[in-house]
Amino acid sequence: MLLALILIIITIVLVYQAVQLSKIPKPIREQYKAIIKSCNLRKIGAGISVDDDKQILVLPGTPKIPIPLSDIVNIETDEKTRQITTTTGSVKKKGALTRGVVGMTLFGPVGGVVGAVSAKKVDNRKYTTETVTDKFIVIHTKNPYRPLLRMIYNDKLWYQLENLFSTK
Known part of the structure; x- marks a missing residue:
């Protein structure tokens, strides 16, 4: 049963990736692959890589899309706060x-x-409520195949992106 569920999930992921690939014309996909091969990429976190010399940012996903830093329109953070209540006893x-x-x-x-x-009845339950903040980074680009990327981030990634664009 578990194996069947895992196979179904893998199939869904592969179909999704195939659909994403089919949206980009083949010559452009090949061009993206050539650009990425020619880059000296360093990972800065969460699947994002950068080539400092060529000023290219490579975003995660299928396919990987190289985006010139000049095509980045905006980078912003979005925080969502939620309450988690845990019951013990x-x-x-x-x-x-x-x-x-x-x-x-x-x-x-x-x-x-x-x-x-x-x-x-004796109620021995204790309730603890914890506030959790999910941090998202939103990258807006001029690229028609990846105009928006929204992903969970940590402070280290935000610091690296901030440094990358402060030198621009």
Whole structure:
């Protein structure tokens, strides 16, 4: 069952990549591959690479698309904050056995059931709420095949991109 699910996911990814590739004409794909081969790329994080000499940024995805730094329109951050509540502990019935025995002694089997059901509930649950902030980077480009890239980032990647464009 798990293997079948994994195969289905892999198939979906491959079909998605094929569809993405089919949107870009073959000569342009070949041109992109040649540009990437000729570059001296260094990774700056999250699948993004840069060639400092040629001033080219290569964005992740299928296919990898080289974008001149001059074609970057805007880079911005987007933060989404969400609350995550975690529950620990449980609700237990206290005295169910004792009440059931006393009820059965006094009123028979029906009294035993009523006694056990009427036991007090003790709530030992503790709730903790945590605030999580998801940080996204949004890169707008002039490239018609990759006009927008939105991805989760960390501060290190943002710092590297900021340094890259501050020298531009």
